[in-house]
Amino acid sequence: xxxxxxxxxxxxxxxxxxxxxxxxxxxxxxxxxxxxxxxxxxxxxxxxxxxxxxxxxxxxxxxxxxxxxxxxxxxxxxxxxxxxxxxxxxxxxxxxxxxxxxxxxxxxxxxxxxxxxxxxxxxxxxxxxxxxxxxxxxxxxxxxxxxxxxxxxxxxxxxxxxxxxxxxxxxxxxxx
Numbered sequence: 591x592x593x594x595x596x597x598x599x600x601x602x603x604x605x606x607x608x609x610x611x612x613x614x615x616x617x618x619x620x621x622x623x624x625x626x627x628x629x630x631x632x633x634x635x636x637x638x639x640x641x642x643x644x645x646x647x648x649x650x651x652x653x654x655x656x657x658x659x660x661x662x663x664x665x666x667x668x669x670x671x672x673x674x675x676x677x678x679x680x681x682x683x684x685x686x687x688x689x690x691x692x693x694x695x696x697x698x699x700x701x702x703x704x705x706x707x708x709x710x711x712x713x714x715x716x717x718x719x720x721x722x723x724x725x726x727x728x729x730x731x732x733x734x735x736x737x738x739x740x741x742x743x744x745x746x747x748x749x750x751x752x753x754x755x756x757x758x759x760x761x762x763x764x765x766x
Contacts, residue, residue: 635686635709637716639693642727644737652694652711652738654684657724662714662742664734671703671715681735684709684716694740712744 636655641648652660661681665672673681689709691698700707701715709716716738719729730737 635684635689637684637689637691637694637698637709637711639740640725642725642737644727644730649737650740651727652716652740653724654718658718658722659727659729660684660711660716660738661719661729661735662711662716662738664736666715668710668713669701669703671705671708673715673717674704677733678705680720681717681729682720684718696740696742697744711738712742714738714742 637652637660638655639650640653640657642651642659643649644651654660663671663673663681671683673683683705685706686709687700687707689698689700691711694711696712699710699713701710702708703715717735719732719735722728727737729735
């Protein structure tokens with residue numbers, strides 16, 4: 591019998607492949623990724639922007655200091671992460687007591703939640719995707735996670751994604 595985490599990872603990878611997994615950045619100046627997930631790096635996090643191909647279009651996306659794309663989860667609130675258990679293993683939260691940003695003017699904060707101090711952009715808690723590498727956007731639209739962009743609408747003002755944020759898929763069969 592396979593371990594449940596492996597089964598979930600396989601399903602998520604299949605969903606990412608179906609949605610265009612393996613999409614690569616058009617231009618990015620990044621360093622090599624650490625072997626540790628973002629959640630285990632509580633030091634100051636620096637968020638910056640790069641150009642990446644998302645759903646066939648070039649977009650400006652947010653990345654962490656290792657060059658990994660950052661995502662937000664539609665089912666979160668501005669103060670509470672709903673990413674727990676096996677889902678949090680696949681989508682490690684970006685934690686930092688004092689996140690900073692370069693190349694974007696959006697509101698950046700640290701929110702105390704179940705993950706500790708989690709970085710939030712415009713009120714959207716931020717995550718990486720365990721299967722991404724620097725310069726790749728493979729988690730777009732998987733299980734209600736969407737790549738974060740500088741124009742992301744603040745969660746307090748409007749819970750719907752901004753027009754510059756790629757649209758959500760209409761259905762999901764994985765039901766986390």
